[in-house]
Amino acid sequence: xxxxxxxxxxxxxxxxxxxxxxxxxxxxxxxxxxxxxxxxxxxxxxxxxxxxxxxxxxxxxxxxxxxxxxxxxxxxxxxxxxxxxxxxxxxxxxxxxxxxxxxxxxxxxxxxxxxxxxxxxxxxxxxxxxxxxxxxxxxxxxxxxxxxxxxxxxxxxxxxxxxxxxxxxxxxxxxxxxxxxxxxxxxxxxxxxxxxxxxxxxxxxxxxxxxxxxxxxxxxxxxxxxxxxxxxxxxxxxxxxxxxxxxxxxxxxxxxxxxxxxxxxxxxxxxxxxxxxxxxxxxxxxxxxxxxxxxxxxxxxxxxxxxxxxxxxxxxxxxxxxxxxxxxx
Amino acid sequence: xxxxxxxxxxxxxxxxxxxxxxxxxxxxxxxxxxxxxxxxxxxxxxxxxxxxxxxxxxxxxxxxxxxxxxxxxxxxxxxxxxxxxxxxxxxxxxxxxxxxxxxxxxxxxxxxxxxxxxxxxxxxxxxxxxxxxxxxxxxxxxxxxxxxxxxxxxxxxxxxxxxxxxxxxxxxxxxxxxxxxxxxxxxxxxxxxxxxxxxxxxxxxxxxxxxxxxxxxxxxxxxxxxxxxxxxxxxxxxxxxxxxxxxxxxxxxxxxxxxxxxxxxxxxxxxxxxxxxxxxxxxxxxxxxxxxxxxxxxxxxxxxxxxxxxxxxxxxxxxxxxxxxxxxxxxxxxxxxxxxxxxxxxxxxxxxxxxxxxxxxxxxxxxxxxxxxxxxxxxxxxxxxxxxxxxxxxxxxxxxxxxxxxxxxxxxxxxxxxxxxxxxxxxxxxxxxxxxxxxxxxxxxxxxxxxxxxxxxxxxxxxxxxxxxxxxxxxxxxxxxxxxxxxxxxxxxxxxxxxxxxxxxxxxxxxxxxxxxxxxxxxxxxxxxxxxxxxxxxxxxxxxxxxxxxxxxxxxxxxxxxxxxxxxxxxxxxxxxxxxxxxxxxxxx
Numbered sequence: 030x031x032x033x034x035x036x037x038x039x040x041x042x043x044x045x046x047x048x049x050x051x052x053x054x055x056x057x058x059x060x061x062x063x064x065x066x067x068x069x070x071x072x073x074x075x076x077x078x079x080x081x082x083x084x085x086x087x088x089x090x091x092x093x094x095x096x097x098x099x100x101x102x103x104x105x106x107x108x109x110x111x112x113x114x115x116x117x118x119x120x121x122x123x124x125x126x127x128x129x130x131x132x133x134x135x136x137x138x139x140x141x142x143x144x145x146x147x148x149x150x151x152x153x154x155x156x157x158x159x160x161x162x163x164x165x166x167x168x169x170x171x172x173x174x175x176x177x178x179x180x181x182x183x184x185x186x187x188x189x190x191x192x193x194x195x196x197x198x199x200x201x202x203x204x205x206x207x208x209x210x211x212x213x214x215x216x217x218x219x220x221x222x223x224x225x226x227x228x229x230x231x232x233x234x235x236x237x238x239x240x241x242x243x244x245x246x247x248x249x250x251x252x253x254x255x256x257x258x259x260x261x262x263x264x265x266x267x268x269x270x271x272x273x274x275x276x277x278x279x280x281x282x283x284x285x286x287x288x289x290x291x292x293x294x295x296x297x298x299x300x301x302x303x304x305x306x307x308x309x310x311x312x313x314x315x316x317x318x319x320x321x322x323x324x325x326x327x328x329x330x331x332x333x334x335x336x337x338x339x340x341x342x343x344x345x346x347x348x349x350x351x352x353x354x355x356x357x358x
Numbered sequence: 359x360x361x362x363x364x365x366x367x368x369x370x371x372x373x374x375x376x377x378x379x380x381x382x383x384x385x386x387x388x389x390x391x392x393x394x395x396x397x398x399x400x401x402x403x404x405x406x407x408x409x410x411x412x413x414x415x416x417x418x419x420x421x422x423x424x425x426x427x428x429x430x431x432x433x434x435x436x437x438x439x440x441x442x443x444x445x446x447x448x449x450x451x452x453x454x455x456x457x458x459x460x461x462x463x464x465x466x467x468x469x470x471x472x473x474x475x476x477x478x479x480x481x482x483x484x485x486x487x488x489x490x491x492x493x494x495x496x497x498x499x500x501x502x503x504x505x506x507x508x509x510x511x512x513x514x515x516x517x518x519x520x521x522x523x524x525x526x527x528x529x530x531x532x533x534x535x536x537x538x539x540x541x542x543x544x545x546x547x548x549x550x551x552x553x554x555x556x557x558x559x560x561x562x563x564x565x566x567x568x569x570x571x572x573x574x575x576x577x578x579x580x581x582x583x584x585x586x587x588x589x590x591x592x593x594x595x596x597x598x599x600x601x602x603x604x605x606x607x608x609x610x611x612x613x614x615x616x617x618x619x620x621x622x623x624x625x626x627x628x629x630x631x632x633x634x635x636x637x638x639x640x641x642x643x644x645x646x647x648x649x650x651x652x653x654x655x656x657x658x659x660x661x662x663x664x665x666x667x668x669x670x671x672x673x674x675x676x677x678x679x680x681x682x683x684x685x686x687x688x689x690x691x692x693x694x695x696x697x698x699x700x701x702x703x704x705x706x707x708x709x710x711x712x713x714x715x716x717x718x719x720x721x722x723x724x725x726x727x728x729x730x731x732x733x734x735x736x737x738x739x740x741x742x743x744x745x746x747x748x749x750x751x752x753x754x755x756x757x758x759x760x761x762x763x764x765x766x767x768x769x770x771x772x773x774x775x776x777x778x779x780x781x782x783x784x785x786x787x788x789x790x791x792x793x794x795x796x797x798x799x800x801x802x803x804x805x806x807x808x809x810x811x812x813x814x815x816x817x818x819x820x821x822x823x824x825x826x827x828x829x830x831x832x833x834x835x836x837x838x839x840x841x842x843x844x845x846x847x848x849x850x851x852x853x854x855x856x857x858x859x860x861x862x863x864x865x866x867x868x869x870x871x872x873x874x875x876x877x878x879x880x881x882x883x884x885x886x887x888x889x890x891x892x893x894x895x896x897x898x899x900x901x902x903x904x905x906x907x908x909x910x911x912x913x914x915x916x917x918x919x920x921x922x923x924x925x926x927x928x929x930x931x932x933x934x935x936x937x938x939x940x941x942x943x944x945x946x947x
Contacts, residue, residue, distance in 0.1 A: 068828070073828060076510065076828075128419075128589050196645055196648075201652045211610070303640070313609060316415040316608075320415075
């Protein structure tokens, strides 16, 4: 098992290096000129060239990538002495648009996204798995039909539409909730909770829809397995059979997908954050796209990739625990 | 040139969609509306929190030397960045009158207008209670030269006016700004800007009659050297006004609170009323409009930065109950199409282009009449002293539709008078440079189609948006798109800048045009004229002259619509900035 974990971790690191190089190359190849973006409307072509040289964008891509990677471990100084800016390690670049080290920006937005992701994840797992289990156990009855209808509607609803509907209904028309305005958990837990309530439910409804289907199908499939029929034949209590054997077996693939979905969400709930004005990683990325802020784009893409790769690795390791056949392979 | 904020650009973009859906075509029409009750101080009380709702992710910058957006110049100037001079804080034409702010008067000029002195009032303090000194003003001005930090973001008048030798730095100056200057280089600046007690003297390399207007720009605002954090100064600028920055987080909010060390006795311009101003960034535009229409809770104390979505204009301007909360007026911008006089040297061809152009189709593509009125001047209507609608080219239709017949007649004249340019326009085609945006794709289809009807061929040349102005700075097409707003309430920042020798934004290559010499002589005369009424008369004549030469084709005098919460008072349009006087807004109820 230790060898399995080490092997997976090693491949994760290699994958991250490949992703970082790939991301760097892709964004460098974009038509937006980072040197031009550091110069206002009064700029001249020669000034852009001068900026390019000063910021190192004129150097070979490999050299730029090397400096970038070095910055992650050793920090980096931008600009000339007298007006220079130092970004401590791990430096993911400097945004000349926002006048901040990118790591600082990510550090301030990540807790927001993590708050959204964590709450939404818990909700969608409870709703999705709960409704899916109910639908499977009440197959063909009204509970099943309601759960299936919820699933179809949830999958069909675009996030921005549901978000706007929630704001209209709960904030503007009825005034039941204040307009979401993010407050840190340590700052004011009640306001933190209130500011995230609507986004959690929006994400939960949309994501839970898929989990209802997966859970329902998984349970129905497992219930046809021979070991379940054996349990029934041997007179195992229904509750114990469902919870201990059926649900456990049915949840293995769901846990795998859930881990990846959670990691994906940690990379930024772009639409939800925008609709509810939550200053998270997704909103930071969106603003960077609009402003062609390449240092932020590269960094947020890499951070998202780290989440996905780490989650993938963790899920793989967990899968190994849950299913011995994986370890044997 | 003041620039439009990103949020306004986004609104304009959205306007295209709505315009295509007839959002502002029939039904309610655009017209001047000044805000009714909300523009008055009726029932206003001291205190409370004013909210500014915007879809922008943040301010363009809070750094005084880098800000160049009209509304922000007014907003920051009225709250935390005082300058030597400012504008009278009133609605209407009077709002363009210059008044002394940190200075005791409007400045003293030498007879040849190359030296200007201002004396600081007593008792002006920073937010830590320390005195604002002449050295602080000089240091603030010096920051514009440090292009590696201020990045040409703000106005460059300090660079072009101050008597500092030319050099090899990016600004073409021998002074690199305060961060990189050697002692010798700093001495060059100190000779141009010197302090004697509370009196600061600016030595200029060219005579400037309205330099006291120039120093009203935040680029001339003081910055204490000890508080300067270079590129990061815009995250927390030091205040000498009635408000100070408490927190600023892009994508979240900017909180301005009252500056307890602001000395009201030293300030005759500002009359703050609220305790706190909270900018909420990154809001969805649809949600902003719905919140403003619902007008409940804190939204009664809110204003919007960025205007109303075109799709909601019918609702807002069709509902009489909103009359006391809405405004509709010019925002100070004029769009126009520059012609390269070196390559399109034939007046008849230029006239034909003008006559063939379908301005109405272009306006419809932009969102309809709410987006603006057909410009009759390169000077915006907000510059009330200098503005007069020019007599447009004979044959121009008032409804903005093309006069193809007259255009063809002009092309026939051109065929005789200037066959080379005629051939270029009809056979090779004229290169049209413009930013590569979705909006411009629609505009170009109209240009190509309507000019094609008059036999003029247009070659589309989209340029990546972030490089557009830098590109045409080095290589001009035959036609180029642009927009302009005055830097201060004087056409001296419009006509000479756009059409004069060494004008900061003159890409017309018009110096070889036989008509140029007369323009330049008159422009110099106007710039030196110290009698404001006489100067305004000269600007109006010059505008007519430029229109007659067709060096550029005026497009649209832009308009903006806005709505405020029902408790907001004092929400008049402050003409020099095309937005509210933010620091003076109050709340009723």
